[in-house]
Amino acid sequence: MNTTTTIHVNRDVKAELKRQAAEMREEFARRGTLVINVLSSPGSGKTSLLEATAKHWHNRRRMAVLVGDLATDRDAQRLAPFCPVAQLTTGGACHLEIPLVQRGLETFGTDDFEFLFIENVGNLVCPASHDLAEHLRVVLLSVTEGDDKPGKYPKMFRTSNVVVISKSDLLPYVPFSVKAAVDDARLIQHDLRDFTVCSLTGDGVAGWCRFLEETREQMIADASASATPTLSAREPLAR
Ligand SMILES: Nc1nc2c(ncn2[C@@H]2O[C@H](COP(=O)(O)OP(=O)(O)OP(=O)(O)O)[C@@H](O)[C@H]2O)c(=O)[nH]1
């Protein structure tokens, strides 16, 4: 029996999502909220970096997190003691899309934040293809994953603005060269900023937070100077 059904939608759904993302990005910039999409393979340390970021700011900065996972609200439970957080459960999908982000934002009501982090589902492939209205796309690479990974997952690094090398405390125990990893990533995206951090000790976290603060200030300056604010680091990247 043939169970295939063809549905004619007569519109480009992906283009519509991109348009919504662009509109939201502009609105966030007008309101002074820097949106950061955080991506990596599973277990690279995304939630740990967000915990360390919240601890560093210690209520001096208003941040919130939308956290995406296939299942469970474990990451939201970890982050809840530090900042407003909403868990986005994809129920099997390997990445977040803008409608789920919009639903998550509803849980924050009218609260305004200086920084909105979106922790994407752990995956170095599919999330690279989806614009979540972010101003900055950040890819984590932990030292246990190998310094050869940027070239093997080029789209993730080509569409990112920042690479964070995580778990730096493990460098003495694994064959990983920070320089080799960053050089490999820069062959793909030569403007990539890089940070090396250990979220457990807080090493490198102050520099990462300072960069976010400066990027937000630049975004606000651009937004007031122009009706269509752009971050020079982000816009040229083809998604
Ligand atoms: N040694 C060391 N371990 C770390 C560091 N950061 C995170 N970890 C550990 O790495 C494991 C995974 O960290 P998570 O923060 O849960 O990683 P994640 O990327 O959020 O994972 P998913 O959301 O499942 O994709 C945990 O056991 C952390 O304690 C670090 O800087 N050093």
Ligand SMILES: [Mg+2]
């Ligand atoms: Mg996590």
